[in-house]
Amino acid sequence: MELIQIFQDARVEKFKRGDVIYKMGENPQNIYFLKEGLVGLVVWGESGKDHLLRLFKKNQIFGHRSFFAQEPYHASATVLDDTTVLVLSKDEMRVRMKGNCDLAEKLLQTLATELRRSEEKQVVLTEKDVTARIAESVVYFKDLHPTHSWTRQEIADFCGTTVATVIRTLAKFVEDGLIEQRGREIVILKKEELLSQG
Known part of the structure; x- marks a missing residue:
C-alpha cells in the first residue's frame, strides 16, 4: 500500500514559506501527507535557539x-517551501484504519524507519566533529531537495552548530574544491x- 492511498479524498490545504502548520505543545487533531513542498520539524531549545530535527518532502x-502517541506535538511543523x-x-x-492491516503495517514501517534515521543522526551528532556534521548535512539536504536553496541557518540548526561555523566550513570546502557556492x-x-x- 502507498501512503497516498490513505489520503484519497482528504482535505487539501496550501501553505506559504514561513507558515507554521502546527505548533509545539498543541494537541494533534490531524495527520498530514505532503503532496508538494518541504516542511521542517523545528524545536526551540532552552536558550531560545531553533533546532531543525527532521525534514519532510513530497x-x-x-x-x-x-x-498516534496521543500526546502534544514536541516540535513545530514549519513550511520551508510553498x-x-x-x-x-x-x-x-x-x-x-479500522480492520485495515495493510495500512497499519505501512504506518508501523514508516515509524520504524524514522526511528532508525533519528538514531543514526544522534550517533553523527555525538561522535563526529563539526566539519563532518556539516558535510553530511549538506549532502543529505541536497539529496532530499536538490532545488531548495538551503540557508546557512538551516544547516547550522540541523547539525547543531552556529551559522558562523557553517560559513567558515563551507568556505573551506570551496577552497578544497569540494563544493561551489552560487549565492x-x-x-x-x-x-x-x-x-x-x-
Whole structure:
C-alpha cells in the first residue's frame, strides 16, 4: 500500500514559506501527507535557539508520531517551501484504519524507519566533529531537495552548530574544491570526498 492511498479524498490545504502548520505543545487533531513542498520539524531549545530535527518532502506523512502517541506535538511543523498537504482528522483516520492491516503495517514501517534515521543522526551528532556534521548535512539536504536553496541557518540548526561555523566550513570546502557556492545555492562537486571530511 502507498501512503497516498490513505489520503484519497482528504482535505487539501496550501501553505506559504514561513507558515507554521502546527505548533509545539498543541494537541494533534490531524495527520498530514505532503503532496508538494518541504516542511521542517523545528524545536526551540532552552536558550531560545531553533533546532531543525527532521525534514519532510513530497510523498511523506508528518504529525503522525504525536498523533498516534496521543500526546502534544514536541516540535513545530514549519513550511520551508510553498507546500500543499492532504489532511485527515482523527475520526477520518480511525475509519480508514479500522480492520485495515495493510495500512497499519505501512504506518508501523514508516515509524520504524524514522526511528532508525533519528538514531543514526544522534550517533553523527555525538561522535563526529563539526566539519563532518556539516558535510553530511549538506549532502543529505541536497539529496532530499536538490532545488531548495538551503540557508546557512538551516544547516547550522540541523547539525547543531552556529551559522558562523557553517560559513567558515563551507568556505573551506570551496577552497578544497569540494563544493561551489552560487549565492545561497550550494553545488556539490565531489560528493565522496565531501563525505570523508572530519
